[in-house]
Amino acid sequence: MRPAPARAIPLSSPYVDEREEELVLDVLRSGRLSLGPAIDRFEELFAERVGAPYAAAVSSGTAGLHLLTVCAGIQPGDEVITTPFSFVSSANCAIYEGATPVFADIDPRTFNLDPAAVEAAITPRTRAIVAVDIFGYPCEIEPLRALAQRYELTLIEDACEALGAEYRGRSLGSLGPSAVFAFYPNKQITTGEGGMVTTHSEKEWRVLRSLRNQGRADAGGWLDHIRLGFNYRLDDLRAALGIAQLEKLDRILELRGAAAARYGEWLDGVEGVELPLADDVDHRRSWFVYVVKLAAEVDRERVIAELEAGGVATSRYLPSIHLQAYMRERYGFREGLCPVSEDTSRRTLALPFFTGIEPPDQERVVEALIDAIR
Ligand SMILES: Cc1ncc(COP(=O)(O)O)c(C=O)c1O
Numbered sequence: 354m355r356p357a358p359a360r361a362i363p364l365s366s367p368y369v370d371e372r373e374e375e376l377v378l379d380v381l382r383s384g385r386l387s388l389g390p391a392i393d394r395f396e397e398l399f400a401e402r403v404g405a406p407y408a409a410a411v412s413s414g415t416a417g418l419h420l421l422t423v424c425a426g427i428q429p430g431d432e433v434i435t436t437p438f439s440f441v442s443s444a445n446c447a448i449y450e451g452a453t454p455v456f457a458d459i460d461p462r463t464f465n466l467d468p469a470a471v472e473a474a475i476t477p478r479t480r481a482i483v484a485v486d487i488f489g490y491p492c493e494i495e496p497l498r499a500l501a502q503r504y505e506l507t508l509i510e511d512a513c514e515a516l517g518a519e520y521r522g523r524s525l526g527s528l529g530p531s532a533v534f535a536f537y538p539n540k541q542i543t544t545g546e547g548g549m550v551t552t553h554s555e556k557e558w559r560v561l562r563s564l565r566n567q568g569r570a571d572a573g574g575w576l577d578h579i580r581l582g583f584n585y586r587l588d589d590l591r592a593a594l595g596i597a598q599l600e601k602l603d604r605i606l607e608l609r610g611a612a613a614a615r616y617g618e619w620l621d622g623v624e625g626v627e628l629p630l631a632d633d634v635d636h637r638r639s640w641f642v643y644v645v646k647l648a649a650e651v652d653r654e655r656v657i658a659e660l661e662a663g664g665v666a667t668s669r670y671l672p673s674i675h676l677q678a679y680m681r682e683r684y685g686f687r688e689g690l691c692p693v694s695e696d697t698s699r700r701t702l703a704l705p706f707f708t709g710i711e712p713p714d715q716e717r718v719v720e721a722l723i724d725a726i727r
Contacts, residue, residue, distance in 0.1 A: 359663055359664035359717070360664060361664040361665075361666065362664060362665050362666060362705045362710075362714045362717065362718060363666050363705060363707075364539075364666040364667065364668055364703065364705050364706070364707075365538070365539035365642075365705070365706065365707045366538075366707040366708075366709060366710075367538040367539075367543050367707075368598075368601075368605060368608075368707065368708035368709050369543075369594075369597070369598070372597040372600065372601070373593075373594050373597040373598065375597075376391075376593040376594070376596055376597045377590055377593045377594055377597075379593065380589045380590050380592075380593045381590065383589075385589055386588055386589055386590060387586065387588040387589055388566075388586070388589075389589040390589075391589035391590075391592035391593045391596065392410050392586075392587060392588075392589055392592045394592070394596060395410055395549075395587075395592040395593075395595045395596050395599070396408045396409065396410050396549070398596060398599050399534075399549050399551075399595070399599060400551065402524075402599060402602065403516070403524050403525065403526030403527055403534075403551055404523070404524045404526065404527030405526045405527055405532075405551035405552065405553065406552075406553055406555075407551065407552050407553070407554070407555060407557075407558035408526075408549050408550065408551045408552075408558075409549070409550045409552070409558055409561040409562050409565065410547065410548070410549050410586075410587040410592060410595075411547070411548045411549065411550060411561075411565050411585045411586070411587060412546060412547060412548065412565075412584075412585045412586060412587055413535065413537075413546050413547060413548045413585075414442060414511075414513040414533055414534065414535025414536075414537070414548040415442040415445070415446070415535075415548070416548060416565070416583070416585035417533035417534075417535070417548040417549065417550040417585075418442055418443060418445075418446035418483070418509065418511060418513075418533050419446045419449050419450075419583075419585070420550060420561055420564050420565060420583075420585060421446070421509045421531050421533065421550060421561075422446045422447055422449065422450050422452070422481070422483075422509070423450060423564055424531070424557055424560055424561065424564075425480065425481050425507035425509065426480070427447060427450040427451075427452045427480055427481060428450065428451060428452065428480075429450070429451030429452065430451070430452070430453075430478065431447075431450075431451075431452040431453070431478055431479075431480040431481075432452060432453050432454075432455045432476060432478045432479045432480065433446075433447035433452045433453070433454055433455065433479070433480060433481045433482070433483060434455045434456075434457050434471050434474050434475065434479060434481070434482045434483070435447070435454055435455070435456065435457070435466075435482070435483040435484075435485070436456070436457065436459055436465065436466045436483075436484070436485050436487070436674075436694070437456040437458070437459070437673040437674045437675045437676075437690075437691045437694040437695075438459045438464050438465075438485075438487060438671055438673060438674075438691075438694040438697055438698065439485040439487055439511065439671065439674060440513070440671065441674055441677065442511070442513070443483050443485050443511045443513075443674075444456075444483070444674045444680075446483065446509075447481070447483065452480070453478075453684070454674075454675075454680075454684075455474050455476075455479070456474075456674070456675045456686070456690060456691050456694075457470035457471045457473070457474045457691070458470045458691040458692065458693045458694055459691070459693050459694050459697065460493075460693070461693050461696075461697065462630055463487075463490055463492070463493075463630055463636070464487050464488065464490070464630075464697055465484070465485065465486065465487055465490060465491075465492040465493065466482075466484050466485070466492055466493065466497065467693075468493050468496040468497055468500060471497065471500060472500055475500075475504050475506075479504065479506055480506060480507065481506055481507040481508070481509060482497060482500070482501055482506055482507070482508050482509070483509045483511055484497050484508065484509070484510055484511065484530075485510075485511040485513075485514075486510070486511070486512045486514060486515035486518055486525060487514065487671075488514060488629065488638070488641055488642050488644055488670075489514050489515045489517075489518050489541075489638045489639040489640055489641035489642075490515075490518070490629075490630060490636060490638045491515065491518050491519065491520040491525060491635075491636045491637070491638070492510070492520075494510065494520050494528055494530065495520075495521070498529065498530065501530075508530040509530065509531060509532075509533070510525070510528075510530040510531065510532035510533070511532075511533055512525045512526065512532040512533060512534050513533055513534060513535035513540070513548070514535070514540065514639075514641040514642075515534075515638075515639050515641065516534050516540070516541045516542060516602070516639055517541055517602065517606045517639035518636075518637060518638055518639035519636075519637035520635060520636060520637075521634075521635050525639075526551040529553055531550060531551065531552040531553070531554075531557060532550070532551050533548060533549070533550050533551075534548060534549045534550075534551070535547070535548045536548060536549070536591075536595060536598075539641075539642075539707070540641065541602070541605055541606065541609065541639060541640075541641060541708075542595065542598035542599060542602060542605065543594070543598060544587065544591035544592070544594045544595040544598070545591055545594065546591070547587050547591045547594075547595060548587075559571060563579065563580060563582060564580070564582045564583060564585070565582070565583060565584075565585040565586055566582060566584075566586055567582040567583065567584055568580040568581055568582025569582065605708050606639060606640075608708045608709070609639075609640040609706075609707075609708055610640055612640070612643075612706065612707075612708075612710050612715065613629070613640045613643055613706070615712055615715050616628075616643050616704065616706075616715060616718075616719065617629075619715070619716070619719040620645065620719055620722070623722075623723055623726070624648075624726075625647060625648040625650075625651045625726045626645050626646075626647060626648075626722065626726065627645060627646040627647075627648070628645060629643065629644060629645070640706070642670060642703045642706050643703065643704045643705075643706035644670050644701050644702065644703045644704075645701070645702055645704065645722075646697065646700050646701050646702075647700045647701075647702060647726070648700075649696075649700065651700075651726055653669070653699070653700065653702060655725070656702065656722070656725040656726060657669070657702070659721070659724070659725035660718075660721050660722065660725055663717075663721045665704075665705060665717065665718050665721045665722075666705055667702050667703060667704060667705075668702075668703040669698075669701070669702065669703075670701055670702070670703040671698060671701070672698050673691060673694045673695050673697075673698045675690050675691060675694075676688065676695070676698075704718050704722070705718055
């Protein structure tokens with residue numbers, strides 16, 4: 354008789370309990386399913402938590418990034434410098450407004466934008482930099498901000514993967530550049546779909562609220578529209594989910610930190626596997642995913658197939674954006690444009706990682722990975 358197949362270990366899984374059910378039910382019973390008080394409350398709590406004066410809830414991280422490019426006045430013909438080693442939204446937000454994404458290469462240690470590469474990519478057409486805190490590791494905010502000031506560019510921070518991370522002892526979102534956080538179910542906290550933009554400008558906050566709400570003004574009728582807007586609203590059901598998730602954020606960050614520490618301990622010294630970069634005085638990661646980098650001679654596809662056969666889900670985090678089919682077709686980008694990102698893309702592998710992952714499952718992942726690499 355064949356042995357029973359091993360129980361599958363997923364790549365990610367949300368962390369919700371009765372509290373989320375309770376708050377969502379309250380909204381359902383209140384009859385105010387959208388544009389109600391749960392949104393304002395979620396925004397206030399979120400702003401307070403990250404230490405930003407203003408926060409605007411939106412329907413996704415992508416929507417938040419799009420709105421910040423609108424706020425930055427990005428227009429057709431402009432160039433926006435960003436990282437190729439990210440999820441596509443951080444580049445797409447420029448394209449939505451007719452601008453051209455310009456990819457600067459990453460630092461091989463942090464996987465985040467290399468400020469020197471950003472500076473080298475600046476042209477008279479550059480209008481903005483979209484910097485990403487990839488895998489929850491803070492990007493070089495201060496050098497990037499200095500560049501943005503010197504060349505009069507807007508700096509947008511894509512912190513979609515980094516709620517809870519700190520740069521130079523300060524929470525992301527509290528540092529000045531307008532930042533976007535995302536709440537898809539694999540993120541630190543989830544609203545199903547959803548996002549939040551933090552800003553230090555009351556004026557920008559009011560524009561964001563108008564843009565997400567079909568261009569309506571704060572005061573004015575339902576059918577009065579003062580600008581071209583979008584329906585990028587978060588509804589109250591999702592806001593309620595977000596409030597319940599925020600209540601347990603400390604616990605979530607603690608559990609994720611402990612899970613990452615276990616992987617770190619058990620994978621330490623395994624030949625062919627490079628571990629995620631450790632924190633230092635300037636950078637404190639918020640654990641979003643657990644991504645290892647395999648040695649160049651390891652056959653990643655074989656590793657993925659063997660892990661899959663053992664019931665362990667993995668993912669190739671992340672392909673370089675400039676080599677995606679639509680990017681090649683539209684802009685003619687080719688291999689060699691960002692060699693560090695491309696090499697990283699070929700070798701990185703995300704292991705199962707989520708708030709409630711149990712140590713025995715992590716042990717199984719580690720054993721399977723070690724077996725596959727041998
Ligand atoms: C770096 C980064 N930017 C943007 C996004 C987009 O967020 P959403 O999926 O909520 O639109 C994500 C989410 O996957 C992300 O990881």
